[in-house]
Amino acid sequence: MSKEKSDRRSYTSPLRSNQKENTRDRILDTLAEIISEGRILxxxxxxxxxxxxxxxxxxxxxxxxxxxxxxxxxxAASTIIAQSAPFIPQSLDDIPAMAGNTLKIFEEKANLVQAFTIALLVNNVKPKSRNQRDQKIQALVIENAPHLSAGAVKETAAIISHLCSSLTWTTLKQRYELNSEETTEAMNWALQVLINSLTGHEKD
Structure with a gap:
């Protein structure tokens, strides 16, 4: 085989790669629409x-x-959220503000967020990115509240993770019919109260 032919076969077209990615995104957008219509099953x-x-x-x-x-x-939804509102808290006190930024993305991408939340519930999907975030929160609880037992750490981290989640956001909006501002305020209040009780101080 000539070098010219070999080079031609090994070449990857950026245009073709972009088309492939666009096709994937189109498929996922369509799936989000279908699931949001209640056809998850x-x-x-x-x-x-x-x-x-x-x-x-x-x-x-x-x-x-x-x-x-x-x-x-x-x-896909996790990537969009991570890029728009990175979840990299250095302490428990950072979490409410970061959760607030994440909620703004939930609102902007409501159709996609609602679809993957339904998918998680019905199919018990456990993506790696969610597990990584849960581990980060648990590490912060251990670091900032060393007085807690191992069981209490697990329980507390689970509650914080849940309060930061799209499931809580979806539940407050759909089941309790809170508007965007009320949902954000309720989630932020619950996080702040819990974190203040762990760290032993009140924030202004």
Missing amino acids: DFTVKDVAIRAGISYGTVYRHFPTRESFLEALYE
């Missing part, structure tokens, strides 16, 4: 392909199973 790869206007084979190459669909949906 009965959608198929074919349903997504038809709605997106993409061939079944193309969709299948990206997402061969329902589980891969749902995992990718969560990771």
Whole structure:
């Protein structure tokens, strides 16, 4: 084989890579629409392909199973949120403000956030990114509240993680019909009260 042919085969077109990524995003956007309509239990790869206007084979190459669909949906939303509102607190006191920034992204990407929240609940998906955040919060609880027992640390970290989650946001908005401002205020208040009780001081 000539060097020219070898180089041609090894070359990866940036345009082709972008098209592939755009196709993936289009598929996930379509999936979010379907799930938001309440079809989490009965959608198929074919349903997504038809709605997106993409061939079944193309969709299948990206997402061969329902589980891969749902995992990718969560990771896509997590990436958007992490890029827009990075969750890198240095102490427990940083968490309420960071949670507030995350809630703004939830509002901006409401359709996507609602879809992956439903997907998590129904299918018990446990993405790696969520586990990493939970571990970060638990480490902060240990560092900032050394007086707690191992069991109390686990319980406290679980509550903080839940209060920062899209599930809490969705529940307050849908079940209790709080508006965006009320939802943010309620979640921030609960976080602040809990963290103040752990650190032993009140914030102004």
